Amino acid sequence: MTPILELKGIRGGYGTIDVLHGVSLTVEPGQVHALLGPNGAGKTTTLSVCSGQIVPSAGQLIISGREVNGVSSDALARAGVCLIPEGRGIFPNLTVTENLRMFTHSGVSMNEMQETAFAQFPRLKERRKQIAGTMSGGEQQMLAMARSLAANPALLLLDELSMGLAPLIVEELYERVAALASQGVSILVVEQFAQAVLGIADVASIMLHGRITRTGPPQEIAEELTEAYLGGSTGSHA
Amino acid sequence: MSDTSNPSSRLQEFQTEVDSLKVTGGKANPERTWVIVGALLMIAGIVLSIISYASISSSAPLKGQVVFTDDYAALGTLGLVLAVVGAALFIVMSLRRYFRFWLIRLIFEQREQADRIAGR
Numbered sequence: 001m002t003p004i005l006e007l008k009g010i011r012g013g014y015g016t017i018d019v020l021h022g023v024s025l026t027v028e029p030g031q032v033h034a035l036l037g038p039n040g041a042g043k044t045t046t047l048s049v050c051s052g053q054i055v056p057s058a059g060q061l062i063i064s065g066r067e068v069n070g071v072s073s074d075a076l077a078r079a080g081v082c083l084i085p086e087g088r089g090i091f092p093n094l095t096v097t098e099n100l101r102m103f104t105h106s107g108v109s110m111n112e113m114q115e116t117a118f119a120q121f122p123r124l125k126e127r128r129k130q131i132a133g134t135m136s137g138g139e140q141q142m143l144a145m146a147r148s149l150a151a152n153p154a155l156l157l158l159d160e161l162s163m164g165l166a167p168l169i170v171e172e173l174y175e176r177v178a179a180l181a182s183q184g185v186s187i188l189v190v191e192q193f194a195q196a197v198l199g200i201a202d203v204a205s206i207m208l209h210g211r212i213t214r215t216g217p218p219q220e221i222a223e224e225l226t227e228a229y230l231g232g233s234t235g236s237h238a
Numbered sequence: 239m240s241d242t243s244n245p246s247s248r249l250q251e252f253q254t255e256v257d258s259l260k261v262t263g264g265k266a267n268p269e270r271t272w273v274i275v276g277a278l279l280m281i282a283g284i285v286l287s288i289i290s291y292a293s294i295s296s297s298a299p300l301k302g303q304v305v306f307t308d309d310y311a312a313l314g315t316l317g318l319v320l321a322v323v324g325a326a327l328f329i330v331m332s333l334r335r336y337f338r339f340w341l342i343r344l345i346f347e348q349r350e351q352a353d354r355i356a357g358r
Contacts, residue, residue, distance in 0.1 A: 015339030016267065029249055057267060064256040071261045079255035087353065154252035184248060
């Protein structure tokens with residue numbers, strides 16, 4: 001089966017500074033791929049490349065078998081590549097309903113948007129008139145996820161879902177992610193705190209200094225993570 | 239919104255959408271080419287001017303020989319124009335690169351600060 005997302009020797013970064021030094025990874029349809037690594041490894045930059053926000057200076061970004069280097073991020077989003085950025089990416093000064101309305105530009109009607117959002121996250125229905133910035137971190141993350149689910153993504157890119165959230169909330173959110181994966185959505189999830197995501201991942205990769213140093217089953221990766229985070233080198237390369 | 243209950247139909251729909259995407263092949267660092275072009279123009283212009291003006295001064299007319307001093311002068315002026323255009327291109331594109339990087343850094347720092355204040 002054609003991988004839904006494939007990076008081949010991707011190099012890229014910000015301005016003249018390269019952050020990624022030849023990243024290669026593959027996400028199969030319906031798979032949850034966890035990309036783990038310490039702060040500054042290049043995980044968020046990798047997601048920016050996948051979502052079309054950063055054009056790679058070398059290498060190939062292949063989506064569903066087609067090389068799409070240089071494609072605009074809005075075209076990719078409309079096609080079904082959805083990024084939930086670190087820091088949630090919601091409008092903190094608007095209410096929950098207003099936030100959902102802002103996301104209807106992708107062609108989804110407000111009714112459908114609310115229906116999907118409130119069915120997935122009933123708590124948002126209770127808070128629909130509340131200013132989004134005054135909600136708890138977990139509820140804000142739910143709102144960000146609700147937006148992406150309503151857009152019916154084929155490929156979901158999640159950046160640090162657990163950031164600043166209580167473990168119980170994180171667990172609840174990852175249950176949603178697992179449910180999404182079971183519906184056939186392919187997911188590339190970036191995490192600094194591995195335990196949160198390894199339980200639901202099919203494949204995991206470790207990223208260090210702009211390179212994927214190891215890819216394998218989550219159980220094996222979990223054992224090597226401590227060494228990788230503390231500066232040791234991982235054995236075999238992906 | 240399309241049907242989410244059938245993953246394979248969604249995948250097919252996604253495949254169709256991806257196939258219809260317009261891909262420009264875009265460039266990661268669009269100014270780089272122009273910086274190089276500017277530098278080359280500048281060097282070529284300076285070299286052309288030096289050679290042309292040097293040819294004028296060293297071309298003492300011999301008996302019965304025609305010297306094309308006007309042509310050399312025109313070439314020298316063309317060289318100067320090329321050098322000025324090349325220098326302008328080089329400076330403008332270098333500044334664009336620098337400010338792009340500066341803006342990204344500013345946005346990044348602002349986001350960091352906002353996160354610190356919000357206690358995330």
